[in-house]
Amino acid sequence: MAKYFHFTLSTPEAVLFDSETDYIGIETPRGEIGIMADHLPIISLISAGVMRIETKEGDKVLATGSGFVKVTSEKVTAFTQTAEFAESIDEERAKQALKEAQLEMAKKVDEVSLADATGLLERNAARLKAVERKRKRSHH
DSSP: OOOOEEEEEEOSSOEEEEEEESEEEEEETTEEEEEOTTOOOEEEEEOSEEEEEEETTEEEEEEEOSEEEEEOSSEEEEEESOEEEGGGOOHHHHHHHHHHHHHHHHHOOOHHHHHHHHHHHHHHHHHHHHHHHHHHHHTO
């Protein structure tokens, strides 16, 4: 039987998840990590990418921006710049935003514009990846 632990995911705008879970998959600069009950305490950066939360009610897939996660013996807390559930992502808008970011990056106007375009590219690539992962998981 799965062992559950408390997980809270927050952005600057809202708390998006605050409940019991038995597994979290998070993308970090060094690759994906999986967190389960009794995980060793850590603090890690979160990369823009896909987060998967497994609950009694089913899996939740989110696209996240960068942030950090803190794992203690009592709970897991994650803070990200952005996060949205895959089912709420408009796939066509994300594809268009990704194309626009690629065009901006190709211009190479200045470092600030390049950094903004890179962030937009990462965020929309993560959004599309979350939609695809949600689609694959719902077909199983």
